Amino acid sequence: MEHVELFFKSIFIDNMVFATFLGMCSYLAVSKKVSTAVGLGAAVIFVLAVTVPMNWLLDQYVLRPGALTWLGPEYADYDLSFLSFILFIATIATMVQLVEIVVEKFAPSLYNSLGIFLPLIAVNCAILGGSLFMQSRDIQTLGLAFNYGLASGIGWFLAILAIAAIREKIRYSNVPAPLRGLGITFIITGLMAIGFMSFGGMLTGGEEKTETTDEVAKVEVQSQDTTEEDESLAEVSQEINNK
Template identity: 70%
Template sequence: MEKLLNIFVESIFINNMIFAYFLGMCSYLAVSKSVKTANGLGLAVIFVLTITVPVNYLLENYVLKEGALSWLSDSFAGLDLSFLSFIMFIAVIASMVQLVEMVVEKFAPTLYSSLGIFLPLIAVNCAILGGSLFMQERNYSNIAEATTFGFGSGIGWWLAIVGIAAIREKIRYSDIPAPLKGLGITFIVTGLMGMAFMGFMGIKL
C-alpha cells in the first residue's frame, strides 16, 4: 500500500506530465482559457489515462513482451511482439478516446462544443501515450501499480491545466504589457508553476 501511495504522489507532483516532461502542452495551452473547459478536458484525460495505462500494461505483459504468450503454449514462449508496442498502445488509446467523446457528446453537449477539436485530439496527446511508455519503461510489477501511476498522472495533468486556467481567468483583467499578452504571459506563468512543482522533489518517499 505504501508503494502505491508513493507512486501516486510522485506521478502527481514530482513527475508531473506537464511540469516535469512538458507532455500535452498543445492542449494545455489551447484549452486553458477558462476553468470550465479546462476542467472538462482534465477529467477526460484522467479517465483515459486511468483506463489505457493498465490495459496497455496487460497488453505488454501478456501479449507483446518476449515470452508473454507462453500462457497459450510453450511453442509461443520465444515469440517477441514488442515491436508492435507503439501501434497497439495507440490503438487502445484511440478506442478509449472515442468512447469518452461519445459519452461527453451525449451527456454534456455544451462541454463537447467548448472542447471542439481538442477532445478527439486526446488520442494523439503525448501525455496519454507518454503514460503508457513510462509504464513500460519503469516495468511496474503489477497492474495495481500501473493503474495508480495512470490515475496519478491524470490527476497531475488535471491540476496543471485547471491551475493555469484559473490564473489566466484572473490575469485577463490585469494590466499586462502588450507584448506579453496571451501566450507570452502564459509561458511565464507555466515556468513559475513548473519551478514551484520542482519544490516537491524534496519530498522523501
C-alpha cells in the same frame, strides 16, 4: 507504501506537464476558461486511468519477449515489442472515442466548447507518454499501473486547472504587450513547474535519510572491524616482544 509514494510522485514530481512538458497543445489551447479545463482534465484522467492498465496487460501478456508463453511453450521465443506503439495508440483511440460519445450524449455544451481538442486526446502525447513511462519503469502489478495512470491524469488535471484559473484572473492585469497571450502563459508555466518540483525534497527526503543512515552504519562497522584488527595486531606484537 509503494502505492502512496508512486501516487504522489506521479502527481507532483513527475507531473506530465511540468516535468516532461507532454500534452502542451491542449494544455495551452483549452486553458482559457476553468469550465472547459475541468471537462478536458476529467476526460484525461479517465482515459489515462483506463488505458495505462489496459496497455500494461498488453505489455505483460502479448508484447514482451516471452509474454506469449501462456499460449504454449512453442510461443516462448516470440517478441512482439515492435508492435507497442501501434497497439497502445489503438487502445487509446478506442477509449477516446468512447469518451467522446459519452460527452456528446450527456454534456453537449461541454462537447461544443472543447471542440476539436476532445478527439485530439487520442494523439495527446501525455496519454501515450503515460503508457510508455509505465513500460519503461517496469511496473510490476496491475494495481500499480492503475495507480500510475490515475495519478498522472490527476497531475495533468491540476496543471490545466491551475493555469486556467490564473489566465482568467490575468485578463484584468496590466501585462506588457509583448508578453500577452502565450508569452506570459509560458512564464507562469515555468514558475509553476519550479513550484511542483520543490515537492521532490519532501517525497524523497525519507529515502535519502535511509540511504545516509545505511552509509553511516557501514562506516561504523568498517571502523569497528579496523579497530578489532588493530587490537589483534597489537596483541600479537606484544606476545612476540615477550618471547
